[in-house]
Amino acid sequence: MSNRIRYILLWLISLLSWPWRWRLRQRLHRGGVRRVLLIRPDHLGDMLFASAALRRLRAGLVGAQIGLAVGPWSQAVAERYAPYYDALLTIPFPGFTRQAKGGWLAPYRTLWRESRKLRRWQRQHGRIDLAVNLRFDFWWGGLLCLLSGIPLLGYDTPLVRLFATIKVPYQAGQHEVEQNLTLVNFVISRWGQPVDTPPSPFFPLTEAERDWAAAWLRVGGWEGGGRLLVIHPGAGDPAKQWPTERWAAVASLLLEEPESWLLLTGSGREESLCDALIRAQPKSARQRTISAAGRTTLAELAALLDRADLVMGVDSGPLHLASTLARPTLRLFGPSDAQIWGPWPTGDPQHQVIKAARISNISVAQVAQTARAMLEVEQG
Template sequence: MKLLFRSLLLLIIRFLGAPGALLARRRPRPGVRPRILLLRPDHLGDLVLTTPVLSALRTALPEAHLTMMVGPWSSEIVERHPALDELLTFPFPGFQRAPQGALAPYRQLWQAARQLRQGGYDLAINLRPDFWWGAALIYLAGIPQRIGYALQPGAPFLTEALSFPHAEHATRSNLRLASAAIQALGAPALPTPYSAASYPLYFRPTSDEHKWVEDYLQQIGITPEGIVVVIHAGTGGAVKLWRTDGWATLADQLARGELSLPAASLIFTGSPKELPLLEEIAQQMQTSSPIILTTLTVGQLAALLGRAQLVLGVDNGPLHLAVSQDTPSMRMYGPTDDHIFGPWGDTLRHVVLNATQKCADCPSIPCGRLDFTSNELATHPCVRLITEQRVAHAVKSLVQLASR
């Protein structure tokens, strides 16, 4: 059914042509403030990795009106970005982490297109490379210039489809799209190289959020000089999780001051759904129990990560948020390619430990697959095979490098 509806959409664009009668009614006008729309349907981590694009567009096109359309699950990341003029939220199909009917994505497509037609946008950027639904959306919304990557089946809906650079960091790929958009509007391309130093991540906690963290730590007996280590062990895909006994061993070592860092206060963060995981880790520890926080806002979490001396975890959004706060981090990767989704920051302050043993039926590592069923997890232990010794050595090395 999904394939049938995609095929129908492709027939529509072939019938109308590109740009076609639907799009011919409007073109960007010289001297008029250009209106740019950015689409990014993803969750927290991917949105953090997208923030340099907003800053780059604002610097290159200070007069532009920038609108971003994101899922409600990640709007907190960009709603306070100073480069953004307007934020739209939409429950993009396929990203809701909840079942949907077969026809729901197509009903939502027409609904969103009607909404966007009122915006008078001159140019749109489909920031997620494989998001065909987004490419179809900006076409049906009648936006005259539509930029994205040349991946099927979305490429025919674009006016400028860039060749997709495989194994390139996601932030760098997004900056390429931004540069193409800037040039399409008559401005010079973004300066290269696209590096984390030139195009850093952006998220700023408010003064109230910083104060909340200070007050909370004082209430639980952690002084301003106290060493704080945050562990965010959870993630969206179970195959990316490490072992709870491994986390418990590592937490005990940090609490005893054994890894080149003075004895630390441990704070476990996560979502309410991850509370059982965090409690299991805490129960296996031999030292004093850690603090467990599962109801923080994104801003409070960022402020806490910024206060910490070290943040540890797996492949998840909060670890990218830690990079935006310039707090040293160590994370473990298995099925995900860290060349694409690894930390966008100083390599001396952020370390990735990759699994080295591929799983039984995976052709390679990283395999790129995250949708394993619970029955399949036992035969896909790549992250779980990372040893406590490797993790402890990585943490010690990170602490020494970051202190220089």
């Protein structure tokens, strides 16, 4: 289905559902907000972006029951934030499964099934007073709330406004962390109490996890004396990836410093990518390269990144995880907007972005020179 036809269909549904949406608006204005559902359909990086908003909502809406709706692919990261919500719902949000599409009707079949589940959940646990759609273009989440009888707060964007009970302006060019905080700040201003929680994403690590990472790296050969460089070459969208042989060339140049070591990270699906990168290196560099691809849980990956002197990669969740852990990052961007999806906090010299219209236009020399400059600053 083309975007234009989909928009017309959604507009008609919005028009025909006006009486229902009006009743939801009246219900919201008459009552308070004691049960809130945050909706974040995306993957690791966007979940990290949302963590600051989740923490602020918990602090500002004292006594409220907070639910978090995520895809099954984000359950592991969502569970790290368990103290900040009361219920975790997993929903296979269409468009984010990273699987083959099941035809144009598939999202609507899923919508009907999941809305019935959400209605049953409310009968068992209590009616949700307000849902907050943290994704600026996620019309499906709005329609899910409409069919489930839940008032919705969302951005005033073409697709989201169709089903939103309350609309908040979307600031073009503003980072996603700030956008998410804007929505939560609105909820707190209407139904909570002002709070001043840190505006930065966070990822909790335990000392046991840090100790595990140190021991794992020692087994691999890195004793902690020289620099530990990390390359995460993969991305959820293959179009974001930089050529493997260029990463190998960068690694070889940086490993000319004899005490430096390289750690490669990736999912199980990216194990072959990391293996190819190792094969493309000269023997001297391979001897000081460790691959953790496909061998770690999310928490273990975070603990390994927490040991790094520099983490390099493209626009991907693990790079956001590294910057959330306050590790220096160097990331390569193609057409994606780094102002919106790039490192947080914006403008921090600890996080550098090399951007080109096409990611393949970025040269080995650019990356190696920037990495060396960052390492010199870190050492100084």
